[in-house]
Amino acid sequence: MVAGPTSTGPGKERLRLWIRLLRASRTIEAELRERLKKEFDTTLPRFDVMAALYRVPEGMLMSDLSRFLLVSNGNVTGIVDRLVSEGLVTRARRNGDRRTSMVRLTEEGAKSFATIAAVHEGWVGELLGGVSDDEARRLAGMLKSFRSNWEGRE
Amino acid sequence: MVAGPTSTGPGKERLRLWIRLLRASRTIEAELRERLKKEFDTTLPRFDVMAALYRVPEGMLMSDLSRFLLVSNGNVTGIVDRLVSEGLVTRARRNGDRRTSMVRLTEEGAKSFATIAAVHEGWVGELLGGVSDDEARRLAGMLKSFRSNWEGRE
């Protein structure tokens, strides 16, 4: 998914775009992953889950998390398990529907996330430093329209 | 890495861009992974390795592959192991430097890749269909400049 087009023709331009998109996000992702590990001894998936939960103090269901993060159910189970064992997150059985459990950041989890998120935002600013403000806005706009199209599509 | 900004301020615009970039590439990647599995019973990492090798009939060293694909050495070892066991790739010890081994597509591997790549290119065209030709070119240009900046940076 990271190699070049293997042909010429009409699909070539979009294939090139896709490869660049993927290389850019992999490069940035790898750098962020490494820094999260080195500086905070955590991982991207844990960070993602905590970021999702941070926005919603009342908590999220497992299925909400997996939908929001674009990953499978079983995946979220494992990550939340580890966050619970680290005391950063709680899983609370609900009275209403006993199949579901509400996942919330603990106080320690919220505090920890806030610290990391502030540094993380600085890293992203640094890593995307080569993109001008104007470009950043236009790129973000294009990607937003891609997303809307996509969501209409399914 | 997929949740929204947690603050306002100067870094906010680039953080938003990064989150959209990541969501877009994850969405497309997930779709391509699923189709590769369903239609060709293969995986993205295998496809990536084969794409890299397809461009270079004389083959690549393990370390070339890992550098090119932006993944770790140990990772490539496992993927190549599996491709070898499937008869799609060969690993040849070199006379000159016996630490290295040259990895090449087999005839079957090249044939298989060509088939998959053609379909894959069509998928990408379809999945990025919402992006106009003009946008595709501009986006690709921006991402290229990002990449150059990055590479100068390290």
Add this chain to the structure above:
DNA sequence: TTATAAAACTTTAAGCTTGAAATAATTTCC
């Protein structure tokens, strides 16, 4: 009601991924 379907989640097996440690071959340099 009460079988049947659907929903929410967990478990499992297989594969991907990394960073660190281990091996083996080559180079460097005294």
Add this chain to the structure above:
DNA sequence: GGAAATTATTTCAAGCTTAAAGTTTTATAA
């Protein structure tokens, strides 16, 4: 020449990821 550093690769442990199968609980509907 031979110790020491470097390079290329593999192995390993831990964690991430998915799809599919399994469990428990709730909803549907004949």
